[in-house]
Amino acid sequence: MSSTRMTPERESRSPLPVPSPLPNAPAASSTDAASGADASLSPIRDFLSKRGSGRLADNSFAAVMLLCACSIFAIVIFIFGILVVHSRLSLMQFGWKFFTRQAWDPVSGDFGALPFIYGTIATSLLALCMAVPLALGVAVFLTELCPRPLRAPISFLTELLAAIPSVVYGLWAVFVLVPLMRDVIGPFLYKTLGWTGFFEGPNFGVGLLTASMILAIMILPIISSLTRDIMNAVPNSQREAVLALGATRWEMIRIGVLRNSRIGIVGAVMLGLGRALGETMAVTMVIGNHPDISKSLFAPGYTLASVIANEFSEATGDLYLSALIEIGLALFLVTIVVNAIARLMVWAVTRNAPARVN
Amino acid sequence: MMRTAINYLVSGLCILATVLVILPLIAILFYLIYKGASSLNFAFFTRIPAPVGESGGGMANSIVGSGIILFLASLMGIPIGIAAGVYLAEFGRGKALATAVRFTADVLNGVPSIVMGIAIYSLIVMQQKHFSALAGGVALAIMMVPTITRTTEEMLATVPHAIREAALGLGVPKWRTAISVSLRTASPGIITGCMLAFARVAGETAPLLFTAFGNQFWSFKLSEPIAALPLQIYVYAISPYDEWHRLAWAGSLVLIVLIMVSVTLVRIFANRGALKGGS
Amino acid sequence: MGVGILVEDLNAWYGTTHTLQDINLHIPANHATALIGPSGCGKSTFVRCLNRMHETNPIARATGTVKMGDVDIYSDASPVEIRRRVGMVFQRPNPFPTMSIYDNVVSGLKLNGFRNRRILDETVERSLKQAALWEEVKDDLKKKSGASLSGGQQQRMCIARALAVDPEVLLMDEPASALDPVSTSKIEDLIFQLKSQYTIVIVTHNMQQAARVAENTGFFLNGKMVEFDSTHKIFTNPRDKRTEDYITGRFG
Numbered sequence: 001m002s003s004t005r006m007t008p009e010r011e012s013r014s015p016l017p018v019p020s021p022l023p024n025a026p027a028a029s030s031t032d033a034a035s036g037a038d039a040s041l042s043p044i045r046d047f048l049s050k051r052g053s054g055r056l057a058d059n060s061f062a063a064v065m066l067l068c069a070c071s072i073f074a075i076v077i078f079i080f081g082i083l084v085v086h087s088r089l090s091l092m093q094f095g096w097k098f099f100t101r102q103a104w105d106p107v108s109g110d111f112g113a114l115p116f117i118y119g120t121i122a123t124s125l126l127a128l129c130m131a132v133p134l135a136l137g138v139a140v141f142l143t144e145l146c147p148r149p150l151r152a153p154i155s156f157l158t159e160l161l162a163a164i165p166s167v168v169y170g171l172w173a174v175f176v177l178v179p180l181m182r183d184v185i186g187p188f189l190y191k192t193l194g195w196t197g198f199f200e201g202p203n204f205g206v207g208l209l210t211a212s213m214i215l216a217i218m219i220l221p222i223i224s225s226l227t228r229d230i231m232n233a234v235p236n237s238q239r240e241a242v243l244a245l246g247a248t249r250w251e252m253i254r255i256g257v258l259r260n261s262r263i264g265i266v267g268a269v270m271l272g273l274g275r276a277l278g279e280t281m282a283v284t285m286v287i288g289n290h291p292d293i294s295k296s297l298f299a300p301g302y303t304l305a306s307v308i309a310n311e312f313s314e315a316t317g318d319l320y321l322s323a324l325i326e327i328g329l330a331l332f333l334v335t336i337v338v339n340a341i342a343r344l345m346v347w348a349v350t351r352n353a354p355a356r357v358n
Numbered sequence: 359m360m361r362t363a364i365n366y367l368v369s370g371l372c373i374l375a376t377v378l379v380i381l382p383l384i385a386i387l388f389y390l391i392y393k394g395a396s397s398l399n400f401a402f403f404t405r406i407p408a409p410v411g412e413s414g415g416g417m418a419n420s421i422v423g424s425g426i427i428l429f430l431a432s433l434m435g436i437p438i439g440i441a442a443g444v445y446l447a448e449f450g451r452g453k454a455l456a457t458a459v460r461f462t463a464d465v466l467n468g469v470p471s472i473v474m475g476i477a478i479y480s481l482i483v484m485q486q487k488h489f490s491a492l493a494g495g496v497a498l499a500i501m502m503v504p505t506i507t508r509t510t511e512e513m514l515a516t517v518p519h520a521i522r523e524a525a526l527g528l529g530v531p532k533w534r535t536a537i538s539v540s541l542r543t544a545s546p547g548i549i550t551g552c553m554l555a556f557a558r559v560a561g562e563t564a565p566l567l568f569t570a571f572g573n574q575f576w577s578f579k580l581s582e583p584i585a586a587l588p589l590q591i592y593v594y595a596i597s598p599y600d601e602w603h604r605l606a607w608a609g610s611l612v613l614i615v616l617i618m619v620s621v622t623l624v625r626i627f628a629n630r631g632a633l634k635g636g637s
Numbered sequence: 638m639g640v641g642i643l644v645e646d647l648n649a650w651y652g653t654t655h656t657l658q659d660i661n662l663h664i665p666a667n668h669a670t671a672l673i674g675p676s677g678c679g680k681s682t683f684v685r686c687l688n689r690m691h692e693t694n695p696i697a698r699a700t701g702t703v704k705m706g707d708v709d710i711y712s713d714a715s716p717v718e719i720r721r722r723v724g725m726v727f728q729r730p731n732p733f734p735t736m737s738i739y740d741n742v743v744s745g746l747k748l749n750g751f752r753n754r755r756i757l758d759e760t761v762e763r764s765l766k767q768a769a770l771w772e773e774v775k776d777d778l779k780k781k782s783g784a785s786l787s788g789g790q791q792q793r794m795c796i797a798r799a800l801a802v803d804p805e806v807l808l809m810d811e812p813a814s815a816l817d818p819v820s821t822s823k824i825e826d827l828i829f830q831l832k833s834q835y836t837i838v839i840v841t842h843n844m845q846q847a848a849r850v851a852e853n854t855g856f857f858l859n860g861k862m863v864e865f866d867s868t869h870k871i872f873t874n875p876r877d878k879r880t881e882d883y884i885t886g887r888f889g
Contacts (some may be wrong), residue, residue: 518731521734523731524727524731524732525733525744527725528749528802529718529719529720529749530717531717534748539733539748543734
């Protein structure tokens with residue numbers, strides 16, 4: 001049982017097992033400890049044994065990380081809180097009616113958000129109508145049809161679209177899209193679709209339709225790249241199963257891919273909507289900035305975001321400022337809700353997806 | 359027969375859609391280069407804006423101003439974002455709190471930038487009674503945090519658990535494991551994420567409108583209004599002067615080139631890192 | 638020199654699964670002890686309880702006493718302090734991909750703040766020699782990433798890494814299960830060399846391996862330790878019917 005007894009075994013290096021203490025041999029523990037203590041401490045063992053438990057450092061590290069994570073909650077709560085506080089004048093003066101009133105008269109202090117809500121919803125929905133089919137087309141092309149070598153460059157190009165700043169889109173729209181709308185697209189639409197009543201009135205190039213078009217270009221990459229991820233998450237077995245039944249490629253896409261990913265695609269579209277609702281600079285630069293509610297898409301309009309961008313720094317008077325901040329609050333809450341729903345939908349589809357294959 | 363026809367029709371439509379999407383991109387890049395390059399000159403990078411009516415002048419102060427604001431934003435946003443990502447990946451596995459943070463980050467990511475602008479206006483500018491570079495930096499930092507948090511988490515999730523176990527098994531404390539093993543292994547991806555977040559806020563105008571506000575002159579003080587490239591582009595684009603339009607195009611070209619260069623560099627860097635990391 | 642390990646009434650859970658039930662065992666110092674049993678029997682959980690790696694999983698829990706020498710690892714010290722005294726080699730080689738071979742080997746020292754260059758150099762050479770890898774890598778210690786080695790070399794590097802901290806106990810969780818036969822036999826030779834200096838606990842599902850390297854063998858089944866005895870006894874004349882069934886290949 002002593003260390004002396006062990007020495008010959010070690011030296012013999014016998015491959016054959018030797019008898020050894022039975023489980024729970026009573027005195028074993030103390031003997032072993034003694035043999036451990038006999039050995040003079042190597043510098044390494046000495047150093048390591050003197051290092052602390054690291055508990056304090058570990059706990060403080062974890063606490064700092066947790067604090068930073070929680071700062072994300074704090075940011076959201078703080079934005080909400082500060083917007084509520086600073087819009088209280090307007091909240092108290094107009095109440096819920098703020099969102100149904102059409103007046104916007106800074107001079108007499110009469111404010112209502114309806115024209116901006118109309119402008120925001122109209123431009124966003126129109127933009128979705130234009131962007132969604134295109135985005136789906138791109139996503140289907142990239143996941144199902146595109147020859148492999150073209151895949152990376154094309155998806156890189158569509159992602160470049162997302163990297164262009166809003167103000168540059170705005171600049172381009174002001175100097176390229178607006179004249180194009182005024183001189184080419186507008187007259188064409190009036191001639192062909194004028195009877196619908198959506199293309200009435202003078203066409204200056206700026207207005208709801210131009211704003212929608214630039215919005216559509218801007219939200220395209222978001223929708224298409226998310227849709228692509230979602231389609232990639234559809235297992236290949238689904239595709240093969242449908243193909244094995246003799247389906248054409250399109251039928252395979254429709255049944256095997258689109259049907260399986262529809263919740264996620266709706267989520268992606270909602271995310272695009274969230275982005276469109278809050279997009280500011282490019283829209284402000286081409287929408288005409290006039291609080292009107294007009295059926296014609298040529299008419300100038302105003303969105304929640306663009307009225308803030310345009311009038312916030314000139315807002316004289318506490319009520320005016322407060323009304324603008326209330327618009328910001330409304331925008332904040334609406335985008336939070338839209339994004340929350342969208343995220344839940346996208347998560348539902350991609351959470352259990354296999355690792356993405358690029 | 360019909361089915362085959364539809365198949366070809368839809369394929370054709372998808373290709374058409376892709377072309378239609380790439381078309382505006384090419385148009386935008388074409389105009390930027392065509393209009394921007396012809397307006398670019400040495401003065402653009404060295405001079406401050408000339409008064410109305412005078413020709414010449416540049417955007418030197420805006421470029422420097424953007425640099426200052428972005429530096430401030432990165433200084434605040436990157437550490438917080440990475441730390442929050444580390445919490446999610448290293449400490450929060452399976453915890454309800456982590457799911458809530460993740461979700462909130464995703465939702466915060468979708469909050470319009472103009473809303474950030476007025477929130478920071480109300481918090482800082484209203485209290486200090488003047489616009490400032492600091493306020494602009496804070497607004498952009500808040501926009502960087504959720505993006506960086508999520509990419510950091512995703513990148514840390516790709517670090518094999520076995521490597522963390524190796525470090526923990528050697529008696530390395532958890533904090534040291536998180537920094538020297540997990541973060542270091544995931545660093546190429548995290549750097550990419552930070553650069554993408556940086557590139558995204560580099561072009562932001564809306565949150566700066568009521569925080570940094572813009573400045574026609576040089577300014578290096580954090581407590582004063584400061585010029586920024588996107589702000590100046592906006593002001594010039596909606597102005598009625600041709601000379602200023604010219605500068606707006608040039609400024610946009612510079613902004614885009616800066617953004618694209620950083621994104622592309624990061625892609626190359628990240629790919630190389632990925633190659634080294636694998637096998 | 639190693640120390641012995643005395644385990645009393647050890648119980649462990651993963652969530653609600655009771656993965657280890659009332660384990661009592663004495664592992665003698667400076668010997669190799671093998672733990673065998675079918676997969677899922679709790680043998681891996683058991684070794685992970687010996688250096689408190691078990692509890693790194695948030696849903697895992699353990700009760701009982703484990704004494705390493707005269708230190709009760711669950712009450713006298715923090716997990717970090719215990720793990721510094723215990724080297725662990727995992728089922729699959731897990732080198733740090735961002736570190737050179739050199740840095741991998743002394744990572745346990747460097748990451749714990751050890752800075753003495755001379756000792757670091759000596760340690761790299763000593764532990765790589767102990768792991769029989771020195772000759773193969775001595776020329777590109779700092780040039781090559783630890784991840785660039787072959788699987789068998791990586792595992793030996795991981796053994797060197799575990800030895801570099803000069804541990805008293807070496808835990809090996811199926812160290813050769815992911816390796817080819819040649820690498821496996823190298824690892825077995827290594828264990829044979831090392832067991833005079835360290836207390837080695839090796840988990841294996843390979844009974845020949847247990848018979849080749851270990852003086853004592855424990856047989857685990859369904860979270861319980863069925864039998865623990867000298868390897869010779871276990872493989873020639875087991876007391877328990879279930880052990881006999883297992884070693885004769887009647888199940889598992």
